[in-house]
Amino acid sequence: MNRIASAAGLAAAAFLIAPAASAQMRVEALxxxxxxxxxxxxxxxxxxxxxxxxxxxxxxTFEALHDSGFYAGAFISNVAFAGTDARQELDLLAGYRFEAxxxxxxxxxxxxSYPGYSRPSSGYNIDYIEGALKASKAIGTVTLVGGAxxxxxxFGQSGTSLYLEGGADVTLPLGFTASGRFGYQWIEHEPRFGTPDYATWSASISREVxxxxxxxxxxxxTDISQDRCSGRQKVCDDRVMVTLSRKF
Structure with a gap:
């Protein structure tokens, strides 16, 4: 497993630092x-x-966007949920973008979805679907964003849920972008999900390097205390996160 993870990490690093050609690929015929x-x-x-x-x-993250505004895409990542054999996440998404x-x-x-997850006989399914509505408005160097x-x-068959989020992205001098977000997650069956309804926030800065x-x-x-986080884990704690990404 460690060799596989190392190889994947090297492949991702090589992909990230490959010479820049075009940020996107265009298929004119379609x-x-x-x-x-x-x-x-x-x-x-x-x-x-x-x-x-x-x-x-x-x-x-992968996406195909049609000139009409319709799109389809996917997101993949490794995961590790306590007490389960879930190790991968695969999200499929589709929608329509427009301006009004x-x-x-x-x-x-x-x-x-979580390919490879083995649902215990007394456990719950962890696959689920969400509807999403997002909006953004650029005002000078500030872009206001929101989503529902x-x-x-x-997740975990925890009943109906609603997540609302708002924030802003600000273009700064020297190529920096500052972002802030605040969101709130409501969950119908809180004990089954593992946390109460909660607030979450973030402040970040990014730049092409x-x-x-x-x-x-x-x-x-988040505002979730450790004794109310699923299994008293430290997965709800505040933290600093660092990310390297490249758009092709």
């Missing part, structure tokens, strides 16, 4: 724009909670 973004990170945080039990993550009343909108759906995500049966590679450093937190 009116498609294809993008890929590999990333390596000191952790994998989802709404403020570590999905790798505070360990590094190797990830990839001076705001950029994105409406779609995300299917979160709803699921009829959230070399050959199209972007370095991001951020501080992430």
């Amino acid at each position: 009116d498609l724009t294809l993008t890929a973004m590999p990333a390596v990170s000191s952790d994998y945080l989802f709404r403020g909670i570590s999905q790798t039990r505070n360990r590094p993550a190797i990830q990839g 009343i001076g705001i950029a909108w994105d409406i779609g759906a995300i299917y979160y 995500y709803a699921s009829p049966n959230f 070399v050959a199209g590679v972007t370095l991001g450093v951020g501080y992430y937190g």
